Amino acid sequence: MVHPIHANVVSWIVIVSLSCLLHGATGQLTFDFYKTSCPNVDAIVANVTLALSKRDNVVAPAVLRLYFHDCLVEGCDASILISSTPTNVAERDAPDNLSFPQNGFDAIVEAKKAVEAACPAVVSCADILAMAARDVVVFSGGPRWAVPKGRRDGLISRAARVEGRLPASSFNVSQLVTLLSTVNLSIEDLVVLSGAHTIGFSHCNQFSKRLYNFSSAAKTDPSLDPTLAASLKASCPQVGGSPNTVRGFDATTPFAFDNSYYRNLQNNRGLLVSDQALALDKRTSPVVASLAASQEDFFFAFMQAMVKLGYTGIKTGSQGEVRRDCRAFNARSNT
Structure with a gap:
């Protein structure tokens, strides 16, 4: 079910682009980070995310929840997307994350494939997840905002690090x-x-x-x-x-x-x-x-709050990596 976006929301995009400054962000991320290296990245991610959301009504809430759970554990670094291996139980397989539908993970993987086809080894999974979280809100009738970019993908994803970092349904x-x-x-x-x-x-x-x-x-x-x-x-x-x-x-x-x-x-x-x-x-x-x-x-x-959340625990510059596949570290030995 698709709902129209309020007309005045468009005028808010420029205002929200400044919200990271209002919240005291360091400026490590920029709205035009991929201006030359992958200028159409927002459209590529949106096209995939919206197509999948139209096909399956689970995708939108699943992607949005993925973003929250990712940012609250290791920071907004796509650590929740890593698959477990024989030597490492990854974040996504922690008890608090086991109820996630596969649809959300699949949506980000598909968006990454589309981005890689256009701009190989340039755009991080962390940035793709941030953009997709915005896109599913838009699909569901909510506002559109400019997503600051430049995050790197994290090198740690461990189920043991999740406990105590996510809100429980019984919390006051x-x-x-x-x-x-x-x-x-x-x-x-x-x-x-x-x-x-x-x-x-x-x-x-x-x-x-x-x-x-x-x-x-x-x-x-x-x-x-x-x-x-x-x-x-x-x-x-x-x-x-x-x-x-x-x-x-x-x-x-x-x-x-x-x-x-x-x-x-x-x-x-x-x-x-x-x-x-x-x-x-x-x-x-x-x-x-x-x-x-x-x-x-x-x-x-x-x-405003989503832009602020997007700065949580970010990796930039020489930190982390840009994964080729959102489900696995580039160096398989990383855990």
């Missing part, structure tokens, strides 16, 4: 703030980037405790809208349900990138504990209210 706001502060993301960034849950789905095991075993005082989470709780229980029975069953983070428009995620939170219709907590905590509820009131404000804030 304090836990979320503490985690994201380690990568210099603010409490406002937390609320804005959580808006990525306006598209995508979660498996039953991520929210079933809210339905059946919430606490000694209440089997069902009292902060969960009763109508939604009943619907979730029908999809995810306590006994006999399928482990592959999923429900949308946004119960209203799970395929559309819009601000209904925040309006749902205000109505106690957040899917995960970590989602609903944003509307219940006095530190984050005002931001939720602001983004629920204005989709334009959400779009603008999301673009």
